[in-house]
């Protein structure tokens with residue numbers, strides 16, 4: 001059976017699909033969102049177990065644009081927002097088996113043991129390092145060239161693991177740390193670029209947030225105002241271009257279906273496009289790398305942990321030869337993450353640094369993590385609460401030469417009118433980036449519908 005549903009079919013009810021659906025709904029355009037899982041939100045998943053609140057995916061969202069503040073306002077989420085408290089500015093990085101705070105002021109910087117005296121002097125040379133003329137470069141090459149190897153090892157490497165679960169030797173600086181890349185391109189130096197940026201200033205509020213009931217509040221609030229339908233437990237298995245429009249086929253709660261739309265917006269991972277779309281999709285998109293990651297939440301009685309947990313968390317650089325990538329001090333960051341007199345730590349393991357490890361069992365991972373962070377944070381005894389989530393292929397890796405993938409995606413869209421490709425492999429992996437990219441895609445789809453009707 002083929003029946004015309006809404007004019008636009010959106011594949012995937014992660015934040016990319018939902019924000020596109022939201023923006024189209026604001027323009028009174030009905031959509032049908034197809035989601036294979038029973039729950040919407042994709043990587044945004046909050047688990048509430050007894051009095052513990054665990055984020056299985058993103059823990060914090062950096063809101064720094066007017067569009068995002070307006071979105072939160074229009075979704076009436078303002079009174080549900082939790083902002084990280086001042087303490088969260090402090091971040092620990094492990095060096096020589098000790099968690100050391102990252103310097104927050106010039107005075108801290110001068111006395112920190114995170115960098116040697118030589119490395120501190122080397123930083124002063126940054127404005128005099130000449131600009132390199134090349135179309136792309138790895139984060140590792142860029143940072144060691146401009147700032148030296150110690151800042152790469154003890155600042156950038158652990159952050160890249162924290163944000164992308166990625167390898168700085170493989171990731172493109174142009175597509176991940178875009179503002180640093182642009183500072184070199186436009187001002188010839190990071191220091192000069194930073195000074196210019198500071199002078200320009202901005203009045204837009206910048207805040208690292210979550211929500212009282214966890215990050216899943218955001219997709220839930222979006223879903224409530226979307227006009228059209230969100231079909232959960234509905235897997236899309238084929239997309240065909242026909243004279244009558246785009247035919248989406250699949251099964252919903254075990255029943256096969258075919259629906260036709262004027263346009264399709266896909267937010268599915270790049271590697272699934274060539275199997276689902278009966279179009280000429282370059283095989284190379286199957287190879288766009290994604291990093292596997294495991295999230296292990298561990299709960300303790302407060303008395304079991306000697307460390308004050310007075311910060312955002314603790315990152316572990318690769319040069320320290322441990323397997324845990326990092327730990328968030330979740331119950332310090334936000335209230336209601338752990339029962340009274342208890343602490344919640346959210347630990348990350350696997351990623352591009354150690355992909356095989358990500359798929360190990362909860363018990364194996366817990367034992368590795370406890371071995372490593374137990375001594376770093378002075379923990380006594382076993383956790384009183386544990387929770388595990390394995391992400392097989394969720395965070396795309398924006399590797400050196402990523403322009404090539406982006407060009408292929410643009411060419412597919414040019415070739416097939418009414419098809420739009422979005423998702424976290426385009427425009428940034430963070431939740432805010434996915435939202436802004438979703439809004440852009442909605443504008444393109446709206447223009448297409450107008451042209452079709454004219």
Ligand SMILES: Cc1cc2nc3c(=O)[nH]c(=O)nc-3n(C[C@H](O)[C@H](O)[C@H](O)COP(=O)(O)OP(=O)(O)OC[C@H]3O[C@@H](n4cnc5c(N)ncnc54)[C@H](O)[C@@H]3O)c2cc1C
Nearest residue numbers: 012014015016036042043057058059060236424429430431
């Ligand atoms: C562990 C982890 C921690 C993170 N931490 C942060 C953080 O702190 N801050 C931050 O900003 N970002 C963070 N991110 C990144 C961010 O969460 C993701 O990049 C973003 O949520 C991806 O959204 P998306 O909609 O593009 O993709 P997804 O969330 O992957 O959504 C795609 C959707 O498509 C559905 N789907 C797939 N195939 C089909 C099919 N055939 N038919 C129908 N539906 C289908 C999937 O079920 C899924 O719901 C983190 C990610 C992870 C995994």
